[in-house]
Amino acid sequence: MNYxxxxxxxxxxxxxxxxxxxxxxYPWGFAMNGQTSRLEAVRQIxxxxxxxxxxxTGTFRGTTTEWFAQFGLPLETVETDQxxxxxAKARLSRFSNVEAHLDSSVSFxxxxxxxxxxxxxxxxxxxxxxxxxxxLREELQVIFANHTNSIIVIDDFNVRDDxxxxxxxxxxxxxxxxxxxxxSNLPPYCAxxxxxxxxxxxxxxxxxxxxxxxxxxxxxxxxxxxxxxI
Numbered sequence: 033m034n035y036x037x038x039x040x041x042x043x044x045x046x047x048x049x050x051x052x053x054x055x056x057x058y059p060w061g062f063a064m065n066g067q068t069s070r071l072e073a074v075r076q077i078x079x080x081x082x083x084x085x086x087x088x089t090g091t092f093r094g095t096t097t098e099w100f101a102q103f104g105l106p107l108e109t110v111e112t113d114q115x116x117x118x119x120a121k122a123r124l125s126r127f128s129n130v131e132a133h134l135d136s137s138v139s140f141x142x143x144x145x146x147x148x149x150x151x152x153x154x155x156x157x158x159x160x161x162x163x164x165x166x167x168l169r170e171e172l173q174v175i176f177a178n179h180t181n182s183i184i185v186i187d188d189f190n191v192r193d194d195x196x197x198x199x200x201x202x203x204x205x206x207x208x209x210x211x212x213x214x215x216s217n218l219p220p221y222c223a224x225x226x227x228x229x230x231x232x233x234x235x236x237x238x239x240x241x242x243x244x245x246x247x248x249x250x251x252x253x254x255x256x257x258x259x260x261x262i
Contacts (some may be wrong), residue, residue, distance in 0.1 A: 090111065
């Protein structure tokens with residue numbers, strides 16, 4: 033029965049793609065919720081930090097993945113829902129640098145990072161959280177344990193001193209806040225909020241945060257005008 037349900041969702045995903053509904057291709061307006069300041073900040077991070085690989089969790093319909101793909105870097109993305117996975121896989125098929133995976137984010141990261149080249153400078157874009165699923169803590173623990181040469185961008189995150197930014201809050205110890213990160217038993221890290229006030233941002237005005245456990249990369253991030261240290 034579960035196999036049948038999964039097959040139906042996969043077929044729905046391919047049908048969604050075939051119908052070419054603009055609202056399904058751009059459900060939040062554009063990549064990264066249509067937030068132009070965030071897009072520019074991440075672009076600057078990729079070039080300033082010398083990122084040579086990108087890993088995204090929470091592909092959804094592949095809107096942000098498609099934007100990342102255009103940098104030409106090796107890009108891996110993981111999605112747990114069959115409907116979204118097959119839609120995104122069809123959408124991203126023209127990019128030879130993209131690998132799409134159907135798996136849970138924690139399972140994928142655990143398997144992928146256990147044999148990753150630690151010299152790779154990886155940008156992680158974490159967006160696999162949803163109302164009934166919040167794997168963020170486990171995602172961070174896997175990344176910090178296996179690949180410190182990294183920069184981590186978390187979507188839908190609380191910007192503590194700017195209440196005009198939206199964020200995900202699913203209840204006690206399930207809100208994407210700095211306290212959630214602090215209670216995740218992670219090694220030392222540096223953290224950065226967007227420097228652009230929400231009132232000057234475009235799109236959905238969803239908050240975000242940048243983390244790195246690598247001191248050299250923290251120095252690179254401090255030099256970017258679109259970020260501010262916490």
